[in-house]
Amino acid sequence: MALIVQKYGGTSVGTVERIQAVAEKVKGWRDKGDDIIVVVSAMSGETNRLLDLAREIQGNPVPRELDVLLSTGEQVTIALLSMALDACGCSARSYTGHQVHIRTDGVHNKARILDIDATRIRRDLDKGRVVVVAGFQGSDEEGNITTLGRGGSDTSAVALAAALKADECQIYTDVDGVYTTDPRVVPDARRLERITFEEMLEMASLGSKVLQIRAVEFAGKYNVPLRVLSSFKEGKGTLITYEEQEMEEALISGIAFNRDEAKLTIVGVPDQPGVASKILCPIGKANIEIDMIIQNVGVDGTTDFTFTVHRNDYDKALAVLEQTRQDLRAREVSGDNRIVKISLVGVGMRSHAGIAGTMFEALANEGINIRMISTSEIKISVVVDEKYLELGVRALHAEFDLGDKPK
């Protein structure tokens, strides 16, 4: 008998019929003898409906009150799912984040979970009940309602799995697992049976938005086996696991990409200590997030400095950088917002030289010019012109033989 935490997202509980389907699914697991904790999001559309109400009143709603408002979304779902479970003969109890003591810090709208007191949940499980918990929410030390930010239900599920030492945390979503790359770009992209936490982190942050990064970090930190599955399709999904366990023998797990990049360069900056922070601090103060950063070896006492930002922030970043150029007496500012990032991800590349060479050659063979390169231990990212995205991803997917193997 296993203890399993299952998380169903907004689409999976978007209508009464779907909630009933989830109840049947949960009952199936329960009937097999497993103990089940279900974490749910708000019904799809509900969070936006509530946000719209708030914004009609206040362009920038008070964060504390926004949490009081938004947390009702999940509360509706837990009640309805518990009724649906009861209706199909499966004893269940719903709990808000506060009720099961999901204690967070006091940062409204993006709180972090500090700890969970699982006493009450254990008591219900011992009585044979399914426990249904509102995702995305908790409460701070003073009992104020907090929310974890969008997608926080994944984190709630993982945190509960960690607190209860669950055997597996299953994230049900509208895709049936993690793929070698986006099947819309490469039709023979293959679902991975397993992927490591580290690879998953790189895949997620690079644009394969299957799971929230924070949830994956959390799962890695507490060694919670995490599985991504489809709510609507039978299947085993993808298990996200630790490197120590037996892995598929692949060097490369997948190819991630990000369409929304823009790059900025400041040219002829005096090459002296502290200059990087003088360039990046004003960008940070303007609330612009930076992705890649590249600084080359300086020549003639000056250097060039390049970084990438989200495409939406391009114009704002350009203005900030122009101001910095004047302050630093740098030569010039340039940029490009028609670029994309393509990344090879795989723990296997750690111990294998030559992967980067193969990657660059495969791109060169297609006539794709590489504009920037950045590497970490388990990934190699290149920035190329937007128009080469599909061509580049397909070339790499073929080069590293990631496609569906013939059965």
Place this chain on the structure above:
Amino acid sequence: MALIVQKYGGTSVGTVERIQAVAEKVKGWRDKGDDIIVVVSAMSGETNRLLDLAREIQGNPVPRELDVLLSTGEQVTIALLSMALDACGCSARSYTGHQVHIRTDGVHNKARILDIDATRIRRDLDKGRVVVVAGFQGSDEEGNITTLGRGGSDTSAVALAAALKADECQIYTDVDGVYTTDPRVVPDARRLERITFEEMLEMASLGSKVLQIRAVEFAGKYNVPLRVLSSFKEGKGTLITYEEQEMEEALISGIAFNRDEAKLTIVGVPDQPGVASKILCPIGKANIEIDMIIQNVGVDGTTDFTFTVHRNDYDKALAVLEQTRQDLRAREVSGDNRIVKISLVGVGMRSHAGIAGTMFEALANEGINIRMISTSEIKISVVVDEKYLELGVRALHAEFDLGDKPK
């Protein structure tokens, strides 16, 4: 500087614009220097929307989960109102019933308030904040969410006023006070400046549905001065107060009536001890509420027994009573579901004889036949044929001179 609890019902907070209007109203009181606690209901329509969702899943939703579901309605309103207060420069904090420790018994869907820990509210008031509390809800000893049943927000407001020893509890609604009778029946019905708790209880239970009976009882028990006012119209409303205070000099405060009555009679019952309970217990077991009960002096060892029920329960009551007739070997069962009840209410009648006579004479003058009579210390009720309702109410309103006095 006074401490005032204000309660706004679902219609008063039914749209974003109305919530903003309530915020402006509250700010007006706050600017005068009063401490304000606001209790709100769910936005009108919201509770029914949630109920419909629940019933799609389960005809008879699990009571515990129904409370989890319904309590979100008020939670949405407290968040939006607090934002609206903040937006108009009035510092505010929202609280769910659970957060301010409105502790109730564990009877889901119609819980009763046991006590309130006002510490947290006092702290906020001391900081100059308006405190916004979700009506209709609390939590039991184990922290399960409970609701007080429909209209429970009035009770929440009165309970908070009692716990905090507020100077006044103001119930804002869509009428601007308590009237001598229904102005739709008697156009010159007059708003009462004051009415006693006892009179209000009789008025409410007799069909002038301005306030929930439980809220009035609660207010009387804890000596909370209660005022009914309009959310939409300026005015002083009606103060519900204790008899000890100076009262208007009227004998009669108002005329209540109830259209939904039905009466049943069992004729020729053996006149012996215990017969009343043999008749009424089966009715109670069938979950039928009884209003008036009349038993006349017996003749020839048998007696007749008459009572009234809600018109919706008429057929069911008739079937139960027919069974009782056979068991008791009574002569016959008869009934009438086209009757109404008209009541004179007034603490003044306690010390004045002759009121009943005047009342019956006024009805007789209009040719209205009285079918049943029942009296308490501060009210006289008669049952008459449905068709005489308006005529009877108008005749009594004129007879006791309750109309608008010329200014």
